[in-house]
Amino acid sequence: MERKSPEQIKLHRIDVQFDETLPNHWFGGNAFLTHMLNTWTAIFPDAERYFVRWSKKALAEVTDPKIKKDIQGFIGQETMHATQHEKLWSVLKAQGYNLDPVVWVVGKVAFEWLESVIPDKTNYALVAGLEHFTAMFGEIYFENPELVNQMHPEMKRLFEWHAAEEVEHKAVAYDQLLAIDDSYALRTGVMNVAVVGFYLITLGNTLYFMAQDKSLFKAKEWLTMFDVFFGKYDLARKTVVKFLEYYKPDFHPWDNQNYHLAQPTLAKYEKRAS
Ligand SMILES: [Fe+2]
């Protein structure tokens, strides 16, 4: 199978602006969906800066010129994602949410302490594994326009731009890992741990945010969540199918030729500075 990948990974500029008019439940009025994405907004900046640290390190180890060029594009994109998502932190704090526990767990425990005690190759495998998640969610974003149209417009702008770049650079961390160590056991062994950590943090903090605004025990929040993940949009099953692709011995992110999903959005942000 031909694995066509983007010729060049470029920066697409955006400057999102949030203020106190952002509704507490900005995703279709639903607390679960909003707080799941708020949780990602809390964890992305530290995670993405971690990706950037390891990609900068990889530049010294990787020799293939195309992969090196892609890594440079990846570093530029992830750096911007971290800055744009971090802008939302002060708004969430002003809305009364406590982000400190999740930021501490991700920033200090995962990407400071854990990062320093695990071998370098495990770090590269972790970056590749976590990038599989962002690529999956990027694809899900473009496959479900009816769902994402329920986002507050400025949040939608942030997530569509981020989703598009995640699809565009989805193979960079993977190619980077293969260039350093192509062991199947390393890649999947690290993924086994990453999936548990990722979902524990995502679900745990989503519930924590819901408890903070007293939406945790409201039936309507859970009925909508159920419909999105197990009913109308069937996202739980679709996510599992996409996730398991990573375990194919000859898996490569561009086996799934989905760049066309992201291209119109990428073109939109290429043309303008905000
Ligand atoms: Fe990102």
Ligand SMILES: [Fe+2]
């Ligand atoms: Fe990414």
